[in-house]
Amino acid sequence: MPRLMDIxxxxxxxxxxxxxxLSQQAVSASIDAYxxxxxxxxxxxxxxxxHALHRQVSDLSVEMIARYQPVASDLxxxxxxxxxxxxxxxxxxxxxxxxxxxxxxxxxxKCDKKFVVDTAKKTQEMIRMSVDAFARRDLxxxxxxxxxxxVVDEAxxxxxxxxxxxxxxxxxxxxxxxxxxxxxxxxxxxxSYIGESVEYIATGIxxxxx
Amino acid sequence: MYSEMxxxxxxxxxxxxxxVNTMSFDAEKHPIVEVRSLNAWYGPxxxxxxxxxxxxxxxxxxxxxxxxxxKSTLVRCINRLHELVPNSKLTGNVMLDGVDIYGKxxxxxxxxxxxxxxxxxPNPFPNMSIRDNVVAGLKLAGVRDRKRLDEIAxxxxxxxxxxxxxxxxxxxxxxxxxxxxxxRLCIARALAVEPEVILMDEPCSALDPxxxxxxxxxxxxxSDNYTVIIVTHNMQQASRVADYTAFMxxxxxxxxxxxxxxxxxxxxxxxxxxxxxxxx
Amino acid sequence: xxARRILDRxxxxxxxxxxxxxxxxxxxxxYYVTVRGIAAISxxxxxxxxxxxxxxxxxxxxxxxxxxxxxxASTIGIPVGLLAGVYVSExxxxxxxxxxxFLSDVLVGVPSIVTGILVYSAVVISFPTPYNGYTAFAAGIxxxxxxxxxxxxxTSESLRLVPNSLREASVALGIRKWRTIFLMLANCLGxxxxxxxxxxxxxxxxxxxxxLTALGSTQPFQGLFxxxxxxxxxxxxxxxxxxxxxxxxxxxASFVLLVTVLGINIAIKLVTRRRIVFV
Numbered sequence: 001m002p003r004l005m006d007i008x009x010x011x012x013x014x015x016x017x018x019x020x021x022l023s024q025q026a027v028s029a030s031i032d033a034y035x036x037x038x039x040x041x042x043x044x045x046x047x048x049x050x051h052a053l054h055r056q057v058s059d060l061s062v063e064m065i066a067r068y069q070p071v072a073s074d075l076x077x078x079x080x081x082x083x084x085x086x087x088x089x090x091x092x093x094x095x096x097x098x099x100x101x102x103x104x105x106x107x108x109x110k111c112d113k114k115f116v117v118d119t120a121k122k123t124q125e126m127i128r129m130s131v132d133a134f135a136r137r138d139l140x141x142x143x144x145x146x147x148x149x150x151v152v153d154e155a156x157x158x159x160x161x162x163x164x165x166x167x168x169x170x171x172x173x174x175x176x177x178x179x180x181x182x183x184x185x186x187x188x189x190x191x192s193y194i195g196e197s198v199e200y201i202a203t204g205i206x207x208x209x210x
Numbered sequence: 211m212y213s214e215m216x217x218x219x220x221x222x223x224x225x226x227x228x229x230v231n232t233m234s235f236d237a238e239k240h241p242i243v244e245v246r247s248l249n250a251w252y253g254p255x256x257x258x259x260x261x262x263x264x265x266x267x268x269x270x271x272x273x274x275x276x277x278x279x280x281k282s283t284l285v286r287c288i289n290r291l292h293e294l295v296p297n298s299k300l301t302g303n304v305m306l307d308g309v310d311i312y313g314k315x316x317x318x319x320x321x322x323x324x325x326x327x328x329x330x331x332p333n334p335f336p337n338m339s340i341r342d343n344v345v346a347g348l349k350l351a352g353v354r355d356r357k358r359l360d361e362i363a364x365x366x367x368x369x370x371x372x373x374x375x376x377x378x379x380x381x382x383x384x385x386x387x388x389x390x391x392x393x394r395l396c397i398a399r400a401l402a403v404e405p406e407v408i409l410m411d412e413p414c415s416a417l418d419p420x421x422x423x424x425x426x427x428x429x430x431x432x433s434d435n436y437t438v439i440i441v442t443h444n445m446q447q448a449s450r451v452a453d454y455t456a457f458m459x460x461x462x463x464x465x466x467x468x469x470x471x472x473x474x475x476x477x478x479x480x481x482x483x484x485x486x487x488x489x490x
Numbered sequence: 491x492x493a494r495r496i497l498d499r500x501x502x503x504x505x506x507x508x509x510x511x512x513x514x515x516x517x518x519x520x521y522y523v524t525v526r527g528i529a530a531i532s533x534x535x536x537x538x539x540x541x542x543x544x545x546x547x548x549x550x551x552x553x554x555x556x557x558x559x560x561x562x563a564s565t566i567g568i569p570v571g572l573l574a575g576v577y578v579s580e581x582x583x584x585x586x587x588x589x590x591x592f593l594s595d596v597l598v599g600v601p602s603i604v605t606g607i608l609v610y611s612a613v614v615i616s617f618p619t620p621y622n623g624y625t626a627f628a629a630g631i632x633x634x635x636x637x638x639x640x641x642x643x644x645t646s647e648s649l650r651l652v653p654n655s656l657r658e659a660s661v662a663l664g665i666r667k668w669r670t671i672f673l674m675l676a677n678c679l680g681x682x683x684x685x686x687x688x689x690x691x692x693x694x695x696x697x698x699x700x701x702l703t704a705l706g707s708t709q710p711f712q713g714l715f716x717x718x719x720x721x722x723x724x725x726x727x728x729x730x731x732x733x734x735x736x737x738x739x740x741x742x743a744s745f746v747l748l749v750t751v752l753g754i755n756i757a758i759k760l761v762t763r764r765r766i767v768f769v
Contacts, residue, residue, distance in 0.1 A: 003487050069446050071473040071485045204475030289662060296583055323664030333655040337676050347663035350673065396659070403663060 005068045012060055012081050016088070019053045020131040022046055023091035027127060027187065030098040031120045034180065037109050040099040050092035057085035076204055080197040084134060087190040087197075091127060094183040101179050111173035116180050119155040122148055123184045126191040133198045142202075145195035152188040156181045242267040242437045243288060243325075243407055248302035250283055250292060257283045259461040261302075265407075265454075270429060270438040272452035272469070274445055276484065280461040281441045285409045288439070289325040290318050306407070323347070326400035330412040332392035334384030334399070340376050343384040343395055347403040362402050370398035371428050390421025397428065401436075408432065410440040414447065426451050445485055449473045457481045523744050530742025539710050540719065547735075549743050551710040552724040555626070558711060559704060559720055560694050562630025567637025567693075568686060572675075574638065575645025580671050591646065597639035605635050606699030614703060617715070624705035626718040632703045633693040640692065644685025648678035683761045691754040695747065697722040721747050 026046040033040030061082045064070060070078055102108070126148045133142040159181050163174045196207050241264035250258040258280045265271050273281040286292040288304055290311065303310045311321045334343045342349065344363040353359060363380075367373040372394040376387065384395060393413060400408060410429070414422040429451045432438055442448050448455050449469055456466040457478075465472065465481040476482045483489050534548055541547030578590050609632040617623035652674045660670040675682065700706075706723040707716070721743055729740035 005487070071445070071449070072476050072482050074486050075474060291658065291662060294661065319664045319666055321664075322662055327662040329655060329658060329662075331655055333653070333659040335656060335659070335673065335677070337673075337679075346660075347665060350660075350663075350665045350669045399659075399663065 005064065005070060005074060008060060008064045008068070009074065009077065012057065012064075012078065015053060015057050015060070016081055016085055017135060019050055019057070019085055019088035020134060022050055022053070023088040023095070024124075024127055024131060026050065026092045026095035027098075027124060030095040030102075031117070031124065033099055033102055034108070034120075035113055035117050037107070040102060043095050043099040047092040047096035050089050054085045054089035057081060073201070073204075076201050080201045083197045084194050087130070087194040090190045091187055094187050097183050098180050101176050101183075105172055105176045108173065108176055110170065111176065113177075115155070115159065116177050116184075119152060119181060119184055122152055122155075123188050123191075126152070126188050130191040130194040130198075133195055137198060137202060139199060139202045142195040142198040146192050149188045149192045152185055156185040241265055242307060243439070244303075244305040245284070245288070246303040246305065248284070248287060248304065249300070250280070250287055251299040252283075252295060253297040257461050258287070261458075261461075261463045263456060263463055263466055265437060265439055267437050268433055268435065269453040270433045270440065270451055271454040271456065272448035273439065273441045273456045273458060274443070274448050274484075275458035275464075276489075277443070278460075279458040281458050282411050284458070285327070285411055285439060285441055288407070289322050289327050289409055291322075291327070323351075323403050324405050325407045325409060326403065326405035327409040327411065328393070328396050328400055328413050331416050332389055332396050334392050334395050336383055336385040338384055339381045340384050340387070340395060341380040344398045344402050346399060363398075366398040366402040367395075369401050369432070370394045371424060371431075372398055388421070390417050390424060393417060393421070393425060394428065397425075397432075401432075405436065407437045407439065410438065412441055412443060415443070422447075445473075457484060459484070520748070523741065523748050526738070527741035527743075527745025527748075530738045531745065535739070535742055536746075540708050540724070547739065549721065549724060549739070549746065551707070552719045552721045552743065553746075554711050555704070555707075555718040556694055556720040556722070559626055559629045559633060559700070559718065560690055562626065562714075563633030563637050563693050564686075564690060566631065566634030567641055567689060570634075571638045571641025571685075571689070572645050572682070574642035575649065576671055576675070578642065579646040579649035580667075580674070591643070594639045594643050598643065601698075602636060602696050603698035603702070605632055606702035608632075609635070609699065610702040624703060624717040625715045626704060626711075627714045629700055629704035629718065629720075632699040633696060636693050636696070636699070637689040640689040641685050644688065645682055648681025648685065649674055651681065652677045680762050684758050687754055687758050687761070691751060695722060695751065697726055701726075 023046075026043055029046065030040050030043050032038070033043070061078045064078055065075075068074075126145055129141055129145050129148070132138060133145070160178060163178055166174070200206055243265040244263070245265075246262050248258055248261045249256065257278075261280075261284065273284060275281050283292060287300060292298055292300060300312070304312060306321065306324065309316070311318075311325075334340075335346060338346060341360070341363045344366050345353070345359045348359060348362065364373060364377075367376065372391060375391060376382075376395075379386075385392070387395065393416075397408075397413075414425055417425070426447065429438055429440065433453070440448075440452065452469045454466065455469045455472045457464045457472070457476075457480075459480060465476060465478045467477070472481070473485060476485065536548060536553070537550050538548030539551040540549070574590075574594075578587050578594075582590060609628055613628040613631060614623035614625070617625060617628070656677060657670060657674060660673050661667075665673070700720055700723055704720060704723065705717040706727055707719045709719075711718060725740045725743050725747070728736040728743075731737065731740075
């Protein structure tokens with residue numbers, strides 16, 4: 001027997017799935033723009049749309065709490081939705097940041113992009129995992145996300161170290177790489193947080209902090 | 211929100227006639243009411259099945275569950291009202307401060323004085339004034355000292371957040387005030403005999419939201435000095451006022467936990483389904 | 491439709507006619523008694539004792555006797571009736587309560603002369619008094635026995651009307667059972683008083699049992715263990731005497747009795763109106 005609340009919960013769910021797809025696309029678009037050297041103008045629109053969707057999720061969540069006084073699994077779901085939508089929204093924002101780098105720095109065709117692109121692929125894998133874990137409430141998958149996070153973290157820090165130690169070289173390339181890796185590292189962090197939220201929906205227990 | 215504050219000193223009530231029992235063991239750490247393997251019947255129908263639970267001293271415990279789950283019967287077993295129903299039966303123990311209140315030596319009237327009760331529909335005595343209503347439990351037990359009764363009445367009405375509203379109408383009939391005020395009057399009446407435990411059987415279901423809010427506020431304040439056990443079919447009320455919540459279904463105790471935990475992450479599937487409204 | 495309207499009016503007319511027929515006897519009683527009796531009323535009539543000759547006689551000893559006998563009856567009827575009513579309502583369980591209530595209803599319907607005969611055989615015969623055992627005492631017993639089931643019934647009914655929530659409230663406070671019962675009685679005083687008034691007015695108007703117990707007397711009160719005159723006996727004896735003076739006095743007594751009955755009914759109304767019934 002469907003409850004009044006179920007309509008709202010379904011709506012929340014579909015809003016989040018929309019945000020999931022859109023944020024994935026935004027990040028892919030920005031990475032492609034980087035590696036292929038294109039403009040990536042559509043990323044801005046996507047990021048704005050994600051911002052608007054995040055607002056909608058917040059509003060709907062608060063409305064449901066005020067009207068229906070949800071408890072137990074419903075309450076956990078709504079709370080997690082607010083956190084996860086923030087994560088998808090950040091994906092979009094960082095995608096925009098990456099695209100902005102391209103805008104500001106202009107021509108980066110001379111740079112060695114391999115390292116960044118490889119890291120980006122891992123990050124995109126994490127994004128995919130976070131989206132799937134949410135869509136299917138896959139606890140197993142959610143728990144695997146942090147493992148990749150370490151890898152991305154490593155990559156970011158190593159690059160920084162190398163950049164500092166290296167003398168000379170194209171400052172444009174070094175800086176753009178560092179910035180983009182930073183954004184990728186942040187995206188990866190958010191993917192981990194989304195994984196934690198998915199775990200919370202299922203178990204009701206927040207995973208321990210590092 | 212409701213933190214575990216062990217070791218906090220309990221305020222003794224003014225003019226305490228019955229001292230909190232000085233038991234040989236530390237009463238602070240022990241629960242004040244304990245139900246052990248309780249079974250209860252109305253005729254052939256079993257309404258409580260093997261329920262065991264401890265109620266924590268000076269805290270509010272709510273009992274929730276769908277109609278017919280046995281929650282009202284449970285509290286009536288605690289103050290021995292259940293046995294007044296014809297053809298009723300009961301097995302198991304109910305301990306008050308470690309003593310079985312169904313024991314052979316126990317004076318049932320004393321049990322009922324120490325465990326007070328407030329009912330669903332406010333029931334002040336209509337033939338008595340407000341002041342007489344409050345001290346009815348004392349007057350009808352033989353206490354005569356007018357001054358002392360007046361003091362006790364004032365104190366009880368203050369504890370029940372009713373003094374300011376009725377102090378100028380004390381001689382009026384107990385039934386002449388509003389529903390919410392009548393219920394607070396009943397609470398004052400129960401408090402006047404200085405109980406240790408206060409049972410409440412859906413105390414707000416006959417009241418409007420404003421009156422309900424006042425009484426919920428009163429309940430949380432009362433738990434400073436008394437142990438409150440409240441039966442409610444309103445889960446939100448339980449989540450608002452209770453430190454601990456017990457969920458009963460078909461006579462069994464399904465789950466019993468701290469309220470925030472119970473409502474955020476219940477352990478039992480049945481509890482989850484009930485509190486999220488997936489069944490009656 | 492015409493036919494239906496006519497039918498409607500017909501039934502209305504029938505109902506009104508029935509009411510007139512029902513009230514007619516009452517109307518005629520009031521009319522006749524007043525017309526015939528009021529002539530006899532005077533201060534001396536009310537204050538002088540019976541005088542065989544007829545002149546200057548009165549109903550003083552009869553009034554005295556009625557009052558006395560009813561008072562005697564009440565000393566038995568009220569306590570026993572109240573306690574019995576309390577027992578049925580508060581102590582007896584389901585089955586036995588129903589049985590007792592049924593028996594009590596039956597007792598109310600027992601013809602008063604049967605009660606009279608019972609008391610005659612049990613009490614009057616065994617009393618070695620001047621008038622062969624006819625005493626005010628026996629009359630009191632007979633009327634008391636009649637009062638008991640009436641008062642018991644109204645008491646138990648009144649207690650039943652007291653909401654159970656009040657009983658629970660009292661018990662839950664740790665108030666003992668008998669004290670709780672007192673409290674319940676206090677909450678249905680109106681009903682109980684009505685019952686007592688009904689019972690006393692009923693027995694005050696009885697004649698048959700008094701014929702077999704009080705016998706009647708021409709003298710004023712001469713002690714409990716002597717025969718005594720009552721209003722009803724006075725009316726019976728003098729109304730059939732044939733002597734115009736005495737007959738007129740009988741009508742006068744009837745008028746007084748009627749006024750008394752009216753007075754008691756008004757009292758009942760006042761009592762039930764003042765005590766608001768708390769639901």
